Amino acid sequence: MAQERLAAIAGIHEYPLRVAPGVSAMQIKAESMKRALDDTGLDWGDVDGLYDALDGEGGGGLGLAAYLGIKPRLLDTTQVGGSSYEFHASHALRDIAAGRCNVAVTTYGSTAASMRVPIGTGGLGRGGASWQQNMEAPYGSTLISNYAMVAHRHMHEYGTSTEQLAQISVATRKHAMRNPEAVQAMTDLQFVKVDEITVEDVLESRIIADPLHLLECCMISDGGGAAVFVSPEIARDIKKKPVWIIGAGEATKYRENGGDITTSAGAQSAPAAFGQAGVTPDEIDIAMIYDSFSITVAVMLEDLGFCAKGEVGSFIADGHLAFDQPGLTLNTDGGGLSSNHPGMRGLFLLLESVRQLRGESTSQVEGAKLAVAHGNGGLLGGTHTGGTVILATD
Amino acid sequence: MANRPQPSFPEPDTQHFWEGCQAGELRYQTDADGNVIFYPRGHSTVSGDRDLSWNVSAGIGTVYTYSVVRQNRMPGFQELGAYAVAYIDLDEGFRMMSTIVGVDNPVTDVHIGQRVQVEFEGQEGEDAYPIPVFRPCD
Numbered sequence: 099m100a101q102e103r104l105a106a107i108a109g110i111h112e113y114p115l116r117v118a119p120g121v122s123a124m125q126i127k128a129e130s131m132k133r134a135l136d137d138t139g140l141d142w143g144d145v146d147g148l149y150d151a152l153d154g155e156g157g158g159g160l161g162l163a164a165y166l167g168i169k170p171r172l173l174d175t176t177q178v179g180g181s182s183y184e185f186h187a188s189h190a191l192r193d194i195a196a197g198r199c200n201v202a203v204t205t206y207g208s209t210a211a212s213m214r215v216p217i218g219t220g221g222l223g224r225g226g227a228s229w230q231q232n233m234e235a236p237y238g239s240t241l242i243s244n245y246a247m248v249a250h251r252h253m254h255e256y257g258t259s260t261e262q263l264a265q266i267s268v269a270t271r272k273h274a275m276r277n278p279e280a281v282q283a284m285t286d287l288q289f290v291k292v293d294e295i296t297v298e299d300v301l302e303s304r305i306i307a308d309p310l311h312l313l314e315c316c317m318i319s320d321g322g323g324a325a326v327f328v329s330p331e332i333a334r335d336i337k338k339k340p341v342w343i344i345g346a347g348e349a350t351k352y353r354e355n356g357g358d359i360t361t362s363a364g365a366q367s368a369p370a371a372f373g374q375a376g377v378t379p380d381e382i383d384i385a386m387i388y389d390s391f392s393i394t395v396a397v398m399l400e401d402l403g404f405c406a407k408g409e410v411g412s413f414i415a416d417g418h419l420a421f422d423q424p425g426l427t428l429n430t431d432g433g434g435l436s437s438n439h440p441g442m443r444g445l446f447l448l449l450e451s452v453r454q455l456r457g458e459s460t461s462q463v464e465g466a467k468l469a470v471a472h473g474n475g476g477l478l479g480g481t482h483t484g485g486t487v488i489l490a491t492d
Numbered sequence: 493m494a495n496r497p498q499p500s501f502p503e504p505d506t507q508h509f510w511e512g513c514q515a516g517e518l519r520y521q522t523d524a525d526g527n528v529i530f531y532p533r534g535h536s537t538v539s540g541d542r543d544l545s546w547n548v549s550a551g552i553g554t555v556y557t558y559s560v561v562r563q564n565r566m567p568g569f570q571e572l573g574a575y576a577v578a579y580i581d582l583d584e585g586f587r588m589m590s591t592i593v594g595v596d597n598p599v600t601d602v603h604i605g606q607r608v609q610v611e612f613e614g615q616e617g618e619d620a621y622p623i624p625v626f627r628p629c630d
Contacts, residue, residue: 228503232505
């Protein structure tokens with residue numbers, strides 16, 4: 099099946115600071131939109147589509163366009179957690195192909211670090227009355243322990259080990275040390291060791307929620323960014339080569355009686371995305387996978403089809419995920435583990451995919467042609483979403 | 493510890509479940525075709541039909557998975573030390589989140605496949621709902 103060229107990512111910006119006191123999330127969003135448009139050569143007034151994940155002070159569907167001062171003819175406020183931006187890319191492909199808009203933007207801004215938001219360890223269940231909160235709030239589950247329950251079950255069923263999972267942290271840190279913004283992030287966030295790490299370092303770091311160690315958990319940073327989606331006609335005249343969105347899939351999964359916690363929504367979204375793109379996992383050069391935790395990546399590598407369910411341990415045991423090793427390359431910007439995680443990392447998966455396919459990454463894979471960005475939103479061991487986007491360059 | 497977070501009401505789906513806890517019963521629903529419906533809801537997640545029946549579980553199940561929380565900044569939990577959060581598969585076929593009590597060291601004394609039995613942990617306050625927790629029973 100011939101790949102269709104119906105929509106492209108034409109411009110990107112990643113807000114460089116991970117600690118940005120005195121700046122609002124809305125300011126990060128607006129500045130990122132301007133710089134992403136500058137990356138394309140398009141103007142502020144060209145934007146006719148707006149996607150937003152309801153982040154930022156007074157933002158969302160009612161507030162963001164007003165703040166920016168634009169009047170889009172398409173407004174989509176899909177908020178499905180950290181994978182919202184994969185959903186936005188998916189919707190942009192659909193909407194641009196249908197002629198509903200020609201220049202669409204998604205933006206992200208967060209001051210989670212400066213506001214000291216304890217995303218992973220703050221405890222769940224502080225919301226109001228709901229059927230789900232009422233069944234889970236009494237038990238002191240944290241976001242990290244929810245993901246950790248997936249790790250325990252994966253280890254139990256398939257013999258996966260922390261030593262194997264640690265390879266994800268090791269490869270990601272190697273990439274981060276080549277990315278000046280990631281190095282600055284780890285410095286500003288006062289990482290104990292701003293250097294490459296070993297499997298032993300991961301094993302020796304303290305356990306936050308069994309079996310997950312500190313160095314298997316993403317950071318909490320400030321940050322944000324933007325991406326500009328355009329039609330093929332617009333893509334002809336932009337500054338840089340377009341990165342085409344050739345396939346997308348969306349799914350959700352949740353706690354079910356008798357359900358398999360080691361399989362994520364990605365097992366549903368990925369086949370849809372690969373099917374639309376007309377490519378197979380073994381053709382992918384770059385995997386940008388939401389690394390909230392080591393186990394998130396491990397489960398997604400299986401669910402995206404890079405290896406069979408239960409075999410990720412042996413798949414990653416040799417450390418080949420680094421950009422200078424043969425085989426699939428993972429999270430070349432340094433990931434949430436070592437570059438940035440302001441709460442919803444999905445946007446950065448798209449941004450680094452674009453950099454790789456443009457040849458602009460700080461851990462560039464020579465000749466990279468195909469990337470997959472897979473976001474996970476919510477709780478991997480509970481209610482979550484999976485968004486898969488396949489990206490290609492000509 | 494301070495009281496665990498309490499369920500909030502009005503919340504029509506889970507009210508009967510929590511009244512069961514006050515009566516010392518772990519309640520779950522089935523639909524007209526016998527499908528087990530849990531967490532409690534007003535409709536069958538298989539058919540959408542609203543004619544659900546309430547049942548009382550024997551309260552015995554198996555640890556499907558767990559994590560030992562070493563750090564929780566939430567009041568009531570932050571001073572608690574390590575504790576286990578788990579998904580329990582009850583023998584009647586429903587899976588619920590809970591915690592494992594009655595172990596000296598949750599890091600070494602809780603494991604997947606462990607048989608556990610429900611008990612209702614009283615909470616301070618006259619109107620407080622007891623919380624269903626699980627204790628190893630094998």
